Amino acid sequence: MMLTARRRVAATAFGVATAIVLLATIARRIDPLPDGLRAQYFANAAWQGAPAIERVEPPSTGHVTAAARALGRAEFSASWTGWILVPHGGEYSFTVKPEPSASVFVDGRPAGAVDLTSGSHSVLLRSVHRAGATQLEFLWAHDGSPQEPVPSWTLRARRISPTRLVVDRTLTRAAAFAFDAWMVVSLAILAYAFWPEIRVRAPRWRTPSFARDPSWRSVPWVIAGSVVINVIGIWWGLPTVWAGDEMTPVAVVSGMAQRFSHGWWFTYPPFHYYVLAIAYSPMLALHQYVAIDPDRFDLMLTVIARCVTVVMSAVTVLATFLCGRRAFGSRAGLCAAALLPLVAPYIYYSKTANLDVPYLCWFALSLIFYLRLLDGGDARDALCWALFGTMAVCTKDQAFGLYVLMPVAVAYEISRQNAERGVTHPFLRAVVDRRILVAGATAVLAFVLIHNIIFNSEGFAAHVRNITGPASQNYRAFEPTLAGRLGLLSLTIRLIRVSCGWPLFLTCVAGIVIACANPGLRRRAIWLLVPAVSYYVFALNVILYNYDRFSLPFCLIFVLFGGFAIDRLLAWTVISRPVRATAAAAIVSYTFLYGVTVDVLMVTDSRYYVERWLAARAAPGTPIAVSSFPLYVPRLNRYDATDVYDPARVEEMRPRYFIVNADYTLTEPPQSGLGQILAMLHSGGSNYRLVLRARSPAPWPWLPGGHPDLVGPRKDPFIVSFLRNINPTIEVYERQEPEQSQR
Numbered sequence: 150m151m152l153t154a155r156r157r158v159a160a161t162a163f164g165v166a167t168a169i170v171l172l173a174t175i176a177r178r179i180d181p182l183p184d185g186l187r188a189q190y191f192a193n194a195a196w197q198g199a200p201a202i203e204r205v206e207p208p209s210t211g212h213v214t215a216a217a218r219a220l221g222r223a224e225f226s227a228s229w230t231g232w233i234l235v236p237h238g239g240e241y242s243f244t245v246k247p248e249p250s251a252s253v254f255v256d257g258r259p260a261g262a263v264d265l266t267s268g269s270h271s272v273l274l275r276s277v278h279r280a281g282a283t284q285l286e287f288l289w290a291h292d293g294s295p296q297e298p299v300p301s302w303t304l305r306a307r308r309i310s311p312t313r314l315v316v317d318r319t320l321t322r323a324a325a326f327a328f329d330a331w332m333v334v335s336l337a338i339l340a341y342a343f344w345p346e347i348r349v350r351a352p353r354w355r356t357p358s359f360a361r362d363p364s365w366r367s368v369p370w371v372i373a374g375s376v377v378i379n380v381i382g383i384w385w386g387l388p389t390v391w392a393g394d395e396m397t398p399v400a401v402v403s404g405m406a407q408r409f410s411h412g413w414w415f416t417y418p419p420f421h422y423y424v425l426a427i428a429y430s431p432m433l434a435l436h437q438y439v440a441i442d443p444d445r446f447d448l449m450l451t452v453i454a455r456c457v458t459v460v461m462s463a464v465t466v467l468a469t470f471l472c473g474r475r476a477f478g479s480r481a482g483l484c485a486a487a488l489l490p491l492v493a494p495y496i497y498y499s500k501t502a503n504l505d506v507p508y509l510c511w512f513a514l515s516l517i518f519y520l521r522l523l524d525g526g527d528a529r530d531a532l533c534w535a536l537f538g539t540m541a542v543c544t545k546d547q548a549f550g551l552y553v554l555m556p557v558a559v560a561y562e563i564s565r566q567n568a569e570r571g572v573t574h575p576f577l578r579a580v581v582d583r584r585i586l587v588a589g590a591t592a593v594l595a596f597v598l599i600h601n602i603i604f605n606s607e608g609f610a611a612h613v614r615n616i617t618g619p620a621s622q623n624y625r626a627f628e629p630t631l632a633g634r635l636g637l638l639s640l641t642i643r644l645i646r647v648s649c650g651w652p653l654f655l656t657c658v659a660g661i662v663i664a665c666a667n668p669g670l671r672r673r674a675i676w677l678l679v680p681a682v683s684y685y686v687f688a689l690n691v692i693l694y695n696y697d698r699f700s701l702p703f704c705l706i707f708v709l710f711g712g713f714a715i716d717r718l719l720a721w722t723v724i725s726r727p728v729r730a731t732a733a734a735a736i737v738s739y740t741f742l743y744g745v746t747v748d749v750l751m752v753t754d755s756r757y758y759v760e761r762w763l764a765a766r767a768a769p770g771t772p773i774a775v776s777s778f779p780l781y782v783p784r785l786n787r788y789d790a791t792d793v794y795d796p797a798r799v800e801e802m803r804p805r806y807f808i809v810n811a812d813y814t815l816t817e818p819p820q821s822g823l824g825q826i827l828a829m830l831h832s833g834g835s836n837y838r839l840v841l842r843a844r845s846p847a848p849w850p851w852l853p854g855g856h857p858d859l860v861g862p863r864k865d866p867f868i869v870s871f872l873r874n875i876n877p878t879i880e881v882y883e884r885q886e887p888e889q890s891q892r
Contacts, residue, residue: 155345192225207299232309242260243299255272368467386756396422420544470482509705538592743856755879758845837885838882
């Protein structure tokens with residue numbers, strides 16, 4: 150990559166911006182001046198002896214509660230000493246609650262209403278806590294205004310001047326927004342550095358080849374159909390959550406509060422948190438001016454997150470068309486784009502706030518430029534391939550497996566093209582090819598920026614420890630032996646087949662065979678399969694575990710071959726055109742009914758029926774016992790619902806109803822507490838009787854080979870699909886009064 154004058158300027162600007170942000174971030178650490186007072190906690194009620202805990206913090210209920218846990222005592226005392234910075238002179242009144250167990254002194258005087266000049270004044274706050282009471286509020290009011298909490302920034306453990314306070318507040322604010330500013334400036338610098346390359350070409354879809362392509366004109370209809378499929382059932386389970394592992398608003402908002410820095414990390418990489426933070430921003434801004442009920446506000450943010458997934462699913466469908474078009478032709482790409490939205494787990498995860506469709510979206514976009522590179526693309530294609538690929542990895546860690554072998558394929562293809570042109574040392578020249586260097590540099594820079602490694606190295610390290618530590622092996626389902634790895638391979642093939650359904654699965658296999666048997670397509674077919682092989686070897690084969698959502702990258706690659714097979718079927722002149730069209734329509738129709746069973750059973754989920762049944766019989770506040778997490782049972786917010794796993798607790802509570810998810814308790818060990826409860830409920834000798842067993846029937850029982858986790862008996866204890874949680878078998882047991890039992 151040539152270091153032009155423009156890029157030298159960009160590199161200098163990036164270095165200066167980084168240095169400024171680093172200085173703003175570490176300036177506060179040079180002279181640490183944390184908000185708060187010198188807090189001392191004593192293991193007695195008289196502030197006597199050496200303090201058991203001593204630190205700098207604002208007086209608050211949260212800090213007192215944390216100290217109470219650390220002390221492990223029901224009775225203790227606490228004091229806070231330091232200085233309070235009064236911004237404006239006048240009459241101030243101070244209150245500390247609860248009274249009379251707490252008191253406050255300003256400038257050595259009991260603080261009722263006092264006249265204070267602007268500047269620093271000494272403050273002493275003392276409190277006694279007994280019987281687990283940890284409430285503490287420090288309030289003030291100025292010149293008769295309503296009382297409000299004393300801001301933590303006005304409290305200091307040592308005396309400082311007003312000028313020092315201004316400098317401190319400025320540095321604090323600068324450090325808080327440093328990462329945001331650095332990200333914006335870095336993106337602007339990157340755009341400046343590569344602007345000549347960016348503006349060279351108009352978008353591909355505006356070129357005459359797309360304008361003349363009849364398949365391209367059908368793509369919007371395919372995308373619109375996929376959006377309709379994904380929007381149906383998008384409210385499933387809300388306002389509670391029936392979809393496991395969804396991104397929750399609190400996780401995103403808490404990350405925003407920390408600026409995704411200061412040690413912030415989560416189970417997943419940060420990129421989709423950024424995407425959702427942008428999507429949430431208008432609603433969060435509105436919430437600053439319009440009071441919204443917290444539960445309703447949380448619901449709105451969840452719906453926004455699910456809508457983001459719907460949009461990314463539509464982009465994935467478009468990318469599938471572009472990949473199929475480049476690999477096998479326009480009609481094959483259109484068929485592939487029409488098939489992907491009908492894959493059962495894809496339908497499910499395209500309407501939830503999980504990360505599976507988002508990372509698949511970035512992978513599909515990177516696949517476009519991967520195929521372009523294999524066809525002799527330029528450095529711009531390499532940059533986009535690496536950028537979208539890094540976005541995929543920074544959305545979900547396991548996506549890295551897709552990209553381990555892809556650079557090898559690109560380097561090999563460049564080497565082959567070098568050899569055809571008579572270049573000396575073709576493979577060595579391929580390794581140092583400008584496109585490879587651009588891709589590598591882009592991937593490294595994007596990874597560092599997205600993970601915020603410069604300003605949040607501790608958070609990145611914590612995330613790495615989380616995904617590589619001993620806890621990560623808890624999900625292992627197969628042993629690292631030959632038999633275990635063969636079992637994983639068998640499960641992976643079964644999951645792809647179950648996700649697609651038999652007709653589409655066989656169609657995809659036929660497409661792979663036909664493409665590999667065709668000398669003109671063989672190399673392209675192999676390169677297209679490289680990400681799938683890489684993903685299996687370097688991701689699934691390492692974690693020794695698989696789930697239907699983990700198989701979505703396989704399904705995306707498979708439908709490209711499935712679209713190719715249908716295209717060849719429609720072009721096969723050996724049989725008549727009506728027969729060909731009928732066969733293709735049968736494959737698509739079966740796959741449509743197979744997949745949209747997800748939507749039908751979401752809309753008619755058994756838990757909705759149980760909720761209506763309870764509403765007609767149980768008054769609000771009725772005691773109800775459940776035996777599962779909330780995502781496995783009906784929504785019971787209007788009742789007094791409690792998780793119960795102890796038989797003695799059932800006798801103590803005597804709930805009116807006991808609700809069981811029969812699918813998830815099928816293999817409960819009989820010796821466990823829940824197993825004993827289930828035995829009691831099933832025995833018929835208890836005071837509880839089964840009064841309702843609900844599971845909505847399959848929408849089209851005549852369809853052979855339906856999805857086993859949607860319409861099957863669900864007897865297999867080895868759960869590898871969350872689709873099983875749609876429309877579960879819910880049992881309701883009612884407590885029988887003596888007279889009812891006699892009757």
